[in-house]
Amino acid sequence: MLLKGSWMLMTANKRRFKAEIDGHTYTIIGTASDRHMQTVTRMMNEQITQLKKLAPDMSDTEIATLLAFNAISDQVDKQAELLKMQTDDADK
Numbered sequence: 001m002l003l004k005g006s007w008m009l010m011t012a013n014k015r016r017f018k019a020e021i022d023g024h025t026y027t028i029i030g031t032a033s034d035r036h037m038q039t040v041t042r043m044m045n046e047q048i049t050q051l052k053k054l055a056p057d058m059s060d061t062e063i064a065t066l067l068a069f070n071a072i073s074d075q076v077d078k079q080a081e082l083l084k085m086q087t088d089d090a091d092k
Contacts, residue, residue: 022048022060
């Protein structure tokens with residue numbers, strides 16, 4: 001769950017992680033390790049920087065939308081790959 005500012009919802013086993021993404025500080029609440037959150041934050045900042053260099057006229061909203069689209073596209077690909085592996089295993 002991504003939260004900005006003072007609004008927060010906490011449940012059991014979840015921790016807060018402060019991430020600086022493109023110059024903005026966000027409080028991320030989740031169960032992932034600090035190392036995982038740091039890796040995600042670093043990768044997001046790298047991709048934002050790359051997009052700003054490749055398309056300097058893109059707005060922050062357009063960059064965020066493109067990043068989200070790419071992330072979901074990767075997730076769909078991984079789910080399809082997992083389903084194929086499960087189907088292949090079931091056929092053996």
